[in-house]
Amino acid sequence: MEELIKQLEKQIIEQLNLEDLEPEDIDPDEPLFGDGLGLDSIDALELIVLLEKQYGIKIENPKEGQKIFYSIRTMAEYITKHKK
């Protein structure tokens, strides 16, 4: 799980072009949206692409994303459960 978290941090920084951040700057339990990392709805769509591209997981309903993308940890948990 911790390895997956590290990998995700790297991938998110790259996919979302968060040039200013290093993986260790992101707290895996911190909310990705709103007060935490401050991501927005367009980033959510990019994260959906990331899940499909890197892990073969397809999310059709954007509403599902809210829970999955709460934090890096919730993402990692979801991936572990659904990875093909």
Next chain:
Amino acid sequence: MSVKIVITGIGIISSIGRNAEETFDSLVNGKSGIKKISILTTIHKDSFVAGEIPLTNDELIEQADTNLTPPFTRTALLGMIAAKQAWKDAGTEKDDDGKTGLISATTVGGMDRSELFYKDFLNKDEPNPYIDTHNAGNSTEMIARDLHISDYLTTISTACSSSLNSIIFGARLIENGVVDRVIAGGTDALSKFTLNGFNSLLILDKNRCRPFDDKRSGLNLGEGAAYLVLEKEEDALKKGKKIYARLEGFANANDAFHQTASSDEGEGPFLAMKKALQRAGLSPADIDYINVHGTGTENNDLTESRAMMRLFGEKIPDFSSTKAFTGHTLGAAGALEAVISILALQNGLMFPNLNFGTPIPETGLTPVRTVVKKEIKYVLTNSFGFGGNDSSAVFSWPDFKEKKSPLKSVPTRLEKPVYIIGTGSVAPQETLDPDHFLDELISVEDKYLQIKKPNYRDYIHPKALRRMSKIVRMGMISAKTAIEDAKTEQPGAIVTGTGMGCQRDTEIFLNTLLDNDEKMVNPSAFIQSTHNAISAQIALMLGNTNHNMAYVHRTFSFESALMDGMVLINKNEADNILVGGIDEITEESWLLKTRLDYFKKNPVNNLKLLDDKQPGALAGESASFFVLASENSETAYAQLVGVDTLFRPSSKVEIWKRIESFLKTHNLKTSDIDLVLLGYNGDPEFDPIYDETARKLFENKKIAYYKHLCGEHDTSSAFAVWIGAMILKSSEIPEIILKEGNTGAPVKNILIYNHFRNINHSLILLSKA
């Protein structure tokens, strides 16, 4: 409105009909055009339905009945078909008086061909003619050539509100006496680009869309084109023309909230509707029917409902969305629905909002669900787009028997002076340092010129920066500099011109789409690829909800933006208007244009540009913004006296006559011009036009040029205006721009003359403030 404007012709083609009669027939019989995709080649053809016109391009060519020869994009064909209908309907071909303009709109232009051939463009060193049909102005120019319109033409691209904005700008041009009649509308063909783009945003319904239904789950795309002929009511009555409707009012506002979503309370939509009613002198209770934007997405229908509830209170007029008939035709939607609104007005009928079952619980609104007879006096139509670009217009069926008050004659030139009170430029030279004016030159030997990169973080928050491509950054920085320079807090309008728009984002999206076989494409690049992304980002940065527009017609783009700013000031509709021109160069766009010999293939030393013998121009990029105001001040740079455009002149004599008549309109002669700033770009084939013009009209004057400093790009004239404004304010002429004459003797009047490949010629006149 002081000048009453009426509609005397309509033309329409979409999935529900090839003309107005067929469209009406489908609307009253509930026949939707949304079906399985059969013409477009896409892996999604079994996953999504669309409002596709069931005709191949060959069949459309036949339908278009034109003498023009290929290449034709599908977007251009649709536009030609609908525009010709409107043109014939209004009997415009018989109008031999006054000036006729063509204002067209599109979102993705010739993308329907570009996406088929893009890899060939990149990989095959051959002059594929579709390279030059990609730009947004192409379909407009095809229509103009087909109908022989050359007095005024431009193209607007503000995402899904584009063609309602063409109607708005067309009406303003008539009001200000710039032209006497316009044909205004828009065209967009279905493309893989938009289908995948909207799919990446997860807002496509796999089934037929259900606008305003609680279970709605997105939109269906469509394709089509529609045009209206607008003219002065006075003229139409005098000529005994049939009149469909009067355009009573209109407005554009910006939501300034998010790149794609509307704000919760629908601020932009609310303001657009409210201001359109105000301009029409109507109260909300006067509206009988609204053809709503109603795309079927969760966000639009909820926020549009809330905006209606804010404006109309308890008494919401009857409304319906006709997008479940046509699909969302993007750049054509505004004009398409304007035509549908006029059909409602003419026939005293409201058309059904198909596929509606249950109201949205938060609002409880129920649209018109069947064909309902109703005497309609005033109809409101809404069109909203990405970048928070929101427009509304009101049409009426007036009682022409009533006695009319006599109309005043309209001036042929704009009466109110306009001043440049702030400037900002990002270019391949040092332009951001106020203490230097082209005195330390950057000389490079390269295949194209790129901007001197500013430290972006000094201007833009890193968080906002991460999603911005170079062109957006350039635009934001020059806009910000101009606003601060003018000490303006909130511009009264934001108007941009860009010939090619966000090329890099378009390339990223298109390449990913083609390389990954339409799978896993990135939404960010799609969102940023819209032509109004820059004006929208500026509105977001400033929280500015005012008029927000993007003109996208090749080397007329910046000139059209200037015209919009000038007519807004002329009628006191806005002041302190931010106007800019922006284009970027990318490796791919440069490569493509070298295939056509538009751009030079091998490196050139920019300061020795005019000695280079290679075919084509030295490519480049820049962004220059200005704040235009009606009041002169001590700190003003220059007076912006006038702007004019000329499309495909038949000879050099026609160009020279136009320059003389343009100057004469402003009470000047060629001898009054102290400095001529010419658009020499190093192309040995076309630069001689400048040589001859200088010899013929401006003997012994200071002859200057500027593209060795910024390179060729569609909005390079904005950089020329920056140079001109700086010269007039500082009374200094940088030596490096002079081709003939010297730096001595004061300069009072500057004429900027630019053309690209002898197609789009433009004139801008600046004088000492």
